[in-house]
Amino acid sequence: MSARGLVPEPESVDAAEGGFRLWAGTPLACPPELAGVAQWLRGALRLPLPVGAGGLDLRLDPGLGAEAYRLDGLTITGGSAAGVFYGCQTLRQLLPPQALRRAGPADWPLAAVRVRDRPAYGWRGVMLDVARHFMPVADVLRFVDLAAFHKLNVLHLHLTDDQGWRLEVPGWPRLTETGSWRTESMLGARQHATFDGRPHGGFYTTDDLREIVAYAEERHVRVVPEVDMPGHMQAAVAAYPQLGAGPQPVRTSWGISPHVLNLGEESLAFCRAVLDHLCDVFPSEVIGIGGDECPTEEWDDPDRQPWFTARMAEHLADRGRRVYGWDEILEGGAPAGAVVAAWRGAGPASVAARLGHPVVACPDIEVYLDYRQSDDPGEPTPVGTRLTLADVYAFTPVPEGLSEKERELVLGGQANVWTEHMDSARAVDYMTYPRLSAFAEAVWGRRSYEDFASRLPEHLARLDALGVNYRPLTGPRPWDARPDAPGNPRTWPDRLAELREMTRRLPSGGPV
Template identity: 75%
Template sequence: MIPLPVSARPGPGAFRLTAGTPMTVGPGLEGVATWLRDALRCPLPPGGRGITLRIDPSLTREGYELTCAPGALDLVGGSPAGVFYAAQSLRQLLHPAALRRAGPVGWDVPAVTVADHPRFAWRGVMLDVARHFMPVADVLRFVDLAAFHKLNVLHLHLTDDQGWRVEVPRWPRLTTVGAWRPSSMLGSRVHGRDDGRPHGGFYTSDDLREIVAYAADRHVTVVPEIDMPGHMQAAVAAYPHLGNGFDGGVRTTWGISPHVLNMGDEALRFCRDVLDHICDIFPSELIGIGGDECPPGEWQGSPIADRVGLHGVQPWFTALMADHLATRGRRVYGWDEILAGGAPAGAVVAAWRGPTPTTVAARLGHDVVSCPDIKVYLDYRQSDDPGEPTPVGTLLTLEDVYGFDPVPPGLTSAEEAHVLGGQANVWTEHMEHARRVDYMTYPRLCAFAEAVWGAPTRSYESFVERLPVHLARLDALGVNYRPLAGPRPWDARPDAPGNPRTLPDRLAELAQMTADLPRP
């Protein structure tokens, strides 16, 4: 199984699972039962001795026990989430054909006793739908695959310079204008190529509610992100008065736009309106406000810069948004740039610029999610093979991802407690559709899932031995994963050249980028 359970003891015989196998469902588990019947394509009628779903409060919340013997199959969890993870393990015990949506029903489940629980509470994956829009059906499929690997957070990056993907009723031009761009770059921005094809799309409020509800049924929390006050060119293109004199369109090139929000009353009202709308849709306690890569140049000489200093504008803004979210019972989730100048109390930091920000945040007493680019950015190239599509970033192999540990060395036990877990990030500048997302994400996300679920003493050799069977499961689920042998001829993108980086160069760059972080 992937992720590998804490313990699994095989027994003699097998349990025969058929369409007529009865299922007893304990209180509070009706949702898990409905999902399991659909996933197995079995009616599993109530009553009788067969499958049992129940909660055992003595287990940890996401912990579970799966006990399979010839006469009975018990799925027990510390909560509905734990029972759900037991059910996902059950799916992996079946023949891969059982994961298909058609075909005969009736499989043997090998006798086994599994006792399992995750190491980290936050096992997340971020999906960027701003650079390349993904239809609702593709997002739901992305959630299903994440849940299959026992990940429990979907960080949804909804806005950026290149596109605004969520309707906001009071600000309709965000989607009539900001959701569309006339073209996109082909490959890395250093080559200056353009495809000349319009691109866009957005989610209605009902679309987003559907995603939230679908994810909740799979015990995945959707954490939305509206990037502010930088990465806002799409919004400023829609409403130029929110900017600082820019009157151009939605950004068509990758990279960081210098065009940011002004800090006037109308821009602040806009931000509060958007966050209120997001809070109405997403029940997540954490609301992402980005805060990354915000060039302050356009604020030079502004009244707020004169009052708090040019580099004090963003911390001032972040504190305002944190205070507003607090009125809605929510907390800020922001990239590690929010540490500069002092992150608001209660903020959770997404530490992406190498391993240093995780250490800084934990030592300052902030809860932190570790997502260093050199370990878990799944847009980074997977090998040096010239057939890799648009190779960018540093080399990030399957083994590199498997070796990721969210907790950096040198922390005290109290500081380690602030590390909530880890998150893999799927940035889509070079992933123009779901098939490309599959290729860049899997099987590296399988390795990541085991890294954030299991013990730090896990074995890559064991993972590689189990992986071929798991890839057969991904085949059954229709995943266009990268073959272990390397890219196929049709995976290449010769029209979209990349820009590979070396690790030493990137580490030097990260050291410079994080030089302004406080050193507790």
């Protein structure tokens, strides 16, 4: 396996003389602060790696920078435990793909190389929507493993939406009894109004969520939870009609529901209870409140959302946390310190940074992995604009035209996996990989697609060993198609026109 096959590509890789052998008798030395990384590495390599000198050596050097690392033969030095962990992931990629499997001999040759590496951005995230289609805990943990393998460090977990509520909240049992399942689901894009006639549901217990958090922390992935409010709340209103304008079922169709929270005192108390529970379970400094796509037809005052967002921000501040919201929270003024997920193009990212808000760039026409991958009619449920592997690789988090101070507010980027049309982990694999591999390299900091494409076949061998149902580079296979779930392909000009209209209420106009 060539060192040139590494993804994301390190800052530098140099061959050295000699080589090594990793086997059951290889010793491992590390300070107590790296015991967790060492334990993870033993499991990942399927080797006992007894404590001792003369083999693998894990070290800390705070002068490197928190997520930077050096790999010199069998010595891995990181600026923190996270940096050492990334060095260990690079070590795994230097081994033959067989080393990534759970069966077979655990005895591998390793070429001697010197690697120097550090990421360009601190927020290298991926959002997983488990509201539209529920994903069991084991599949979420596998999703975390694959993200961590690519040195991504944030999992934004979209836990609720009109079509399903996926977490317990103490004192509100009907959220899971009623709000966690729907009678059927749409097949394909909503324009076709076709349904499958099958109930769909599921939710995470508090212990489930704590398991996900702990598992992710071991892999240096921060889990950022999101409960969308005050819109995208039809599932909650189905469970507790007094929170909205009256009884509604859990939504079965895709799209935006007009049935939102009524912003009365009970609704505010409900939202505070939800946020308290998220703060109790998730240690993340930022807590997602959504804030996007909220119709106001059910409200007497259509301009109340900024007031609501401010109240939720105040409550989170009392818990030592900050709001994380979609870029609609800029309309009417986002709370001080709010982190903005800029999804409607480069304009909202620029506006947020100029207003002094930390920004995570996630523009839909560049990093929404539910969007179709080609014009091939065999693509499953083709929706959105065409977003090829090369398009994703070309993503740059920082918009043009910002000052140096404003550029520093762009924390990084995030790819979003919306699951209306992904009803299984297999379908998520197909839509996510290898585009997420390209995204991971884009936010790590390397910038040559041609070089990435030349390394990708070696990386696909790793994905094969990890059992990933990625989209072949040659295009969809016959069984990937979904003729029962037709899509709605869009063009770039049409989508750009929509985004310009959608962002006209941003401060200073906010051009896309």
